[in-house]
Amino acid sequence: MTLLRAEIKDEEHEKKLEKALKSMTGFTNSYLKKTSTVLCSDPTIPSVVIKGLAEHKVSLGAPLCPCRFYDDKEKEAKDGYWNCPCVPMRERKECHCMLFLEEDNSFAGTEQNIEFETVKKITGEMS
Amino acid sequence: MTLYEKKKFKNFDEMLTSYTEPVLVDFYAVWCGPCQLMSSELSALGSRLSGSLKVAKVDTDAYPQLGDKYKIEGLPTCVLFKDGKEVKRLVG
Numbered sequence: 191m192t193l194l195r196a197e198i199k200d201e202e203h204e205k206k207l208e209k210a211l212k213s214m215t216g217f218t219n220s221y222l223k224k225t226s227t228v229l230c231s232d233p234t235i236p237s238v239v240i241k242g243l244a245e246h247k248v249s250l251g252a253p254l255c256p257c258r259f260y261d262d263k264e265k266e267a268k269d270g271y272w273n274c275p276c277v278p279m280r281e282r283k284e285c286h287c288m289l290f291l292e293e294d295n296s297f298a299g300t301e302q303n304i305e306f307e308t309v310k311k312i313t314g315e316m317s
Numbered sequence: 318m319t320l321y322e323k324k325k326f327k328n329f330d331e332m333l334t335s336y337t338e339p340v341l342v343d344f345y346a347v348w349c350g351p352c353q354l355m356s357s358e359l360s361a362l363g364s365r366l367s368g369s370l371k372v373a374k375v376d377t378d379a380y381p382q383l384g385d386k387y388k389i390e391g392l393p394t395c396v397l398f399k400d401g402k403e404v405k406r407l408v409g
Contacts, residue, residue, distance in 0.1 A: 235350035242348025259389040
């Protein structure tokens with residue numbers, strides 16, 4: 191009975207993660223256009239970051255930046271400074287996750303859209 | 318903890334002092350995009366400088382006490398250790 195409950199819980203968690211991954215992919219695509227920024231020429235980078243944002247959205251209730259170490263993730267997620275889009279990004283277009291790049295960045299590609307299936311495939315191969 | 322081999326150490330300090338050459342430690346998180354980029358570069362560096370530099374990586378989600386001890390903030394952060402002591406760091 192305990193094993194079955196654990197399996198159902200895992201399935202529910204996977205569904206939540208998939209939904210969050212879709213949501214963060216959608217958010218990324220809109221925010222790229224809104225800020226006139228572009229994706230990294232290597233799609234692995236934004237895919238990994240989007241997955242990190244989705245993981246935090248599910249575990250913490252907010253898309254906390256996955257490219258930082260925090261003493262207290264829950265506190266930081268409530269505080270909001272590092273919730274994506276973080277304050278440095280909003281104020282100065284500084285995204286050290288390399289998710290939103292200015293066109294003159296040496297890692298910049300030309301795309302302002304990444305497919306959910308691409309994100310899922312790349313991050314699925316890493317899990 | 319190394320890029321090429323998983324070795325077991327009692328603790329982080331033991332890992333640092335078990336090598337006579339300097340140790341470059343890459344503090345990262347699994348879902349940090351730039352950390353993936355850094356990892357590949359460090360892998361190549363470790364290969365080129367084999368014998369004169371050891372490269373290791375620490376998952377800060379798995380080892381938050383180390384992230385805390387070394388005051389890690391931005392990821393990736395690379396810290397160069399010599400004789401167990403920090404001599405230089407680079408924040409990505």
